[in-house]
Amino acid sequence: MGTEQxxxxxxxxxxxxxxxxxxxxxxxFRVLTASSGAEGLRMAExxxxxxxxxxxxxxxxxxxxxxxxxxxxxxxxxxxxTAKRSETDKVMGLKMGADDYLPKPxxxxxxxxxxxxxxRRSSATPNVESVVRVEDVEIDLGxxxxxxxxxxxxxxRTEWMLLQCLAANAGKVMLNAELLSKVWGPEYVGDLxxxxxxxxxxxxxxxxxxxxxxxxxxxxxxxxxLTADETIRDxxxxxxxxxxxxxAVERAEEAPALDVTA
Numbered sequence: 001m002g003t004e005q006x007x008x009x010x011x012x013x014x015x016x017x018x019x020x021x022x023x024x025x026x027x028x029f030r031v032l033t034a035s036s037g038a039e040g041l042r043m044a045e046x047x048x049x050x051x052x053x054x055x056x057x058x059x060x061x062x063x064x065x066x067x068x069x070x071x072x073x074x075x076x077x078x079x080x081x082t083a084k085r086s087e088t089d090k091v092m093g094l095k096m097g098a099d100d101y102l103p104k105p106x107x108x109x110x111x112x113x114x115x116x117x118x119x120r121r122s123s124a125t126p127n128v129e130s131v132v133r134v135e136d137v138e139i140d141l142g143x144x145x146x147x148x149x150x151x152x153x154x155x156x157r158t159e160w161m162l163l164q165c166l167a168a169n170a171g172k173v174m175l176n177a178e179l180l181s182k183v184w185g186p187e188y189v190g191d192l193x194x195x196x197x198x199x200x201x202x203x204x205x206x207x208x209x210x211x212x213x214x215x216x217x218x219x220x221x222x223x224x225x226l227t228a229d230e231t232i233r234d235x236x237x238x239x240x241x242x243x244x245x246x247x248a249v250e251r252a253e254e255a256p257a258l259d260v261t262a
Contacts, residue, residue, distance in 0.1 A: 004030040005119060008049035010040035010066065011081060012058045016104075020053060023108045024115065037061030041069055049076060051119055053102075056082040056093065064096060071097040075157055077122045079114055081106075094197045099158050100184075117185045122157055132167045134215050134228050137206050139167045146206075153205050158183070162198050163206075163226075166216065170228035173219050199224060 007029050009020045017033040024031045032047060034040035038061055044052060052070065056063035067078060080093045080101040090101050099118050102111065132139040138147045141164060146153040155163065161183045166174060177189045184194060199218075203210040217225050 004028065005050040006030045006032065006047060007051050007053060007115065008032045008034065008040065008043055008047065009053040010034045010037065010058075010063070011053070011055035012036060013055070016055070016081070019108070020111065023111060027112050027115075029115070037063065037066040040066055044070060044076065045073065048074075051077045051079065051115060051122075053079050053081055053115075054098075056080055064093065067093065067096050067098060071156075077118045077157065079118055090193065091197055094194070095201065097156050113187065117187065121161055121184065130168070132170050132226070132228050134170070134226065135208070137215060139163065141167060148206060155205065156201075158198060159202055159205070163202055166224065166226035167228075170226045173223050173225045175223040179223060195224070 007020075007024055009017055009024075009031060011017050011020075011033075012035055014035065017035065021031040021033055032043055032049065034043050037058055040052075040054070043049075054063045054066060054070075058066075063080065063082075067080075070076060070078065077099045078097065080090075080098045081104060082090070082093070082101060083104040093101060099121070100114055102114050130141050132141070136149045137153075138145075140146070144160065144164075146155060146160075146163065162179065165179060165182050176192060176195055179195060180188045180191060184191070188194065199216060200210070203213050203216055206215050207213050215227060217227060219225065
């Protein structure tokens, strides 16, 4: 790659750090390592990495505490590294702002793939210029701005990517697998827990009554739809706005219909 992207790995296990550095360095990344949460925060502040790999179970300052502080300072993409198998731990990390998680032990191929997938999502740009209005919410896809009652709504990168996909297809039911493929990549089609977490987060920021959503509707066993009172679209980009990734749609239609609610 022309410009090295910087990855900061924070883990209290020297062996894990060594493997991560060897593998990602070989893939063309610049890799920094920290053996504690406090050291990781200092390095993140000093070097401003493009992505953080963060172990959840660490002494003194655990990964969730580190993530909370990172999120207060920046919107850097974060991948959790965890040996815990509990869905609760994964959900907690995602709710706190992690972009992905990677359970230990992990393969080197999966490590590289996840890092590239998250970086790809974080650098993605919208391909549609339009403003979608629903209830008291205004979503400006071209400028990447969301307002509620005229006030700006702060969204994480992943929240924006999901909302962008829904808003660009306002009034259309987006299949669960289709959303996962478009927002996270085809390798995530089976990770339905992602939708439950991120749709819930969006509703918490956009809906007046998140338990009775009117903006993002659930179609059980099918997917989600963003309702729209009005869509103002740039005609020059209308084709891009309504176009779909045919392969993603085919994958979505072939996937089993599972009950996903948030």
